[in-house]
Amino acid sequence: MTPVEGGERHTQLLRGALDMCMLALLAKEPAHGYELVRRLDEAGLDAGGYGTVYPLLTRMRRLGLVEDETQESPSGPRRKVYKVTPAGHHRLGAWRQQWQRFVTTVDATLADTSGGGLE
Amino acid sequence: MNESQQWSIDQTVRSAERQWRRQHVRPADLARLSRDLRDDLTAAADEGVAAADLVGPDVRGFARRLADEAGVERVPYAYDRLLLTALPGLAFAYALLYGYIAGPTAPPSDEPSLAAVIATYAVLAALVLATSLVTVWFRLRHLPAMPHTVLAMALLLPLAGALATPVTVAFAATVNYSNALPVLAIECALMGAALAGAIVLARRWALRGWASIPAPHLSATQA
Numbered sequence: 255m256t257p258v259e260g261g262e263r264h265t266q267l268l269r270g271a272l273d274m275c276m277l278a279l280l281a282k283e284p285a286h287g288y289e290l291v292r293r294l295d296e297a298g299l300d301a302g303g304y305g306t307v308y309p310l311l312t313r314m315r316r317l318g319l320v321e322d323e324t325q326e327s328p329s330g331p332r333r334k335v336y337k338v339t340p341a342g343h344h345r346l347g348a349w350r351q352q353w354q355r356f357v358t359t360v361d362a363t364l365a366d367t368s369g370g371g372l373e
Numbered sequence: 374m375n376e377s378q379q380w381s382i383d384q385t386v387r388s389a390e391r392q393w394r395r396q397h398v399r400p401a402d403l404a405r406l407s408r409d410l411r412d413d414l415t416a417a418a419d420e421g422v423a424a425a426d427l428v429g430p431d432v433r434g435f436a437r438r439l440a441d442e443a444g445v446e447r448v449p450y451a452y453d454r455l456l457l458t459a460l461p462g463l464a465f466a467y468a469l470l471y472g473y474i475a476g477p478t479a480p481p482s483d484e485p486s487l488a489a490v491i492a493t494y495a496v497l498a499a500l501v502l503a504t505s506l507v508t509v510w511f512r513l514r515h516l517p518a519m520p521h522t523v524l525a526m527a528l529l530l531p532l533a534g535a536l537a538t539p540v541t542v543a544f545a546a547t548v549n550y551s552n553a554l555p556v557l558a559i560e561c562a563l564m565g566a567a568l569a570g571a572i573v574l575a576r577r578w579a580l581r582g583w584a585s586i587p588a589p590h591l592s593a594t595q596a
Contacts, residue, residue: 288417288427304427305435308413313442324412331415 264300272301273310274349277342280320284337287311311336319345378418385424386411389436396437402445410439448580449517452573458512459526459572460565462505502530518579525575530568537567 268275279285279293287308294301301307314320319342322334338346386407393403414424428435510523541563548556 286416287413288420288422291427303429304417305429305431305438308410309435309438309442312409312439313444316442316444322409330419332412333416334409334412 265302268299268301271353272299272306273314274346274353275299275301276307276310277314277319277338277346277349280336281338281343281346284323284335286333286335290336314342318342378423381424382411382414382418385414385428385432388432389439392433392436393440396440397447397450398440398445399448402443406439406443406445448583450576450580451513451516452576454513454516455509455522455572455576456569459505459509460569462508463501463530463568464561464565498531498534502527505530518583521579522576525578526572529571529575529578533567533571534564537564540567 275294275297276290279290279297285293288304290311291301291304291307294307311320315322315336318339320336321339322336325333325335327333389410390403390407393406398406414427417427418424506523506527509526510519513519516522541560544563545551545556545560
């Protein structure tokens with residue numbers, strides 16, 4: 255697989271899990287938009303940057319999974335910090351279980367072809 | 374934050390606002406989206422990241438995605454449908470008026486009085502306007518705020534006609550009332566632009582109250 259193909263595949267895999275990862279990171283600690291992008295990068299998710307994450311964050315707020323809180327700062331600009339709502343925590347729990355079942359199934363499938371499927 | 378970073382934020386937010394206006398996002402929602410984006414870009418700039426680097430070169434695409442994901446409602450101006458319904462009727466009527474003028478002037482001895490000409494014009498213009506408004510109402514009554522739109526059109530279209538007619542006549546006088554095709558095209562364009570402007574204005578006027586209501590999920594925030 256070429257690096258380009260690898261990148262595309264990574265993007266496709268992440269597409270279905272990015273909102274869950276964002277919710278998980280916000281459940282650990284509330285963050286503003288750019289801070290969340292940085293945390294996703296630090297986690298090695300390469301989420302596509304602010305242009306992808308910020309609209310998705312806005313959708314999650316529309317769905318009631320996160321809520322924002324404006325924090326005034328005496329030294330810097332005011333910040334809109336996003337945190338997970340009770341509905342968001344509930345949804346994250348459901349998504350986590352679904353993901354674990356999915357990963358278990360995929361792992362089991364791949365384990366049957368650990369030699370690359372050529373043997 | 375330095376001036377360059379502030380300039381970058383201003384440029385990005387202005388560009389996003391232009392895109393949202395193009396999408397007819399409600400003004401209240403646009404203000405909220407804009408304020409949120411500015412706050413977030415300012416927070417990032419405080420950490421040394423320029424808005425242009427953060428959002429990337431495709432600000433319009435970013436703004437479009439943001440509006441879609443935020444689930445904002447568009448103001449249903451539907452200018453194209455309104456203009457395509459109203460203007461052909463008005464154009465037809467105008468042609469009818471033009472045809473009517475040529476009739477009574479011959480023979481010259483039967484030239485009508487000024488009052489009679491004005492009264493005839495007024496009655497025909499009223500009939501034309503009524504026909505156009507009824508057509509708009511029946512074809513587009515399912516759109517929001519159409520009763521107000523039709524009422525506003527009833528008020529603004531005669532005003533536009535009254536304003537545009539002397540301008541058009543003045544233009545015609547400067548070219549000795551020529552019937553050359555380019556001259557007639559310019560005269561039609563002058564009248565058409567005035568009437569189209571009145572229709573657009575009427576629609577905006579009718580939707581003014583509708584457009585000021587923010588989407589509930591955008592208006593709710595904690596301080």
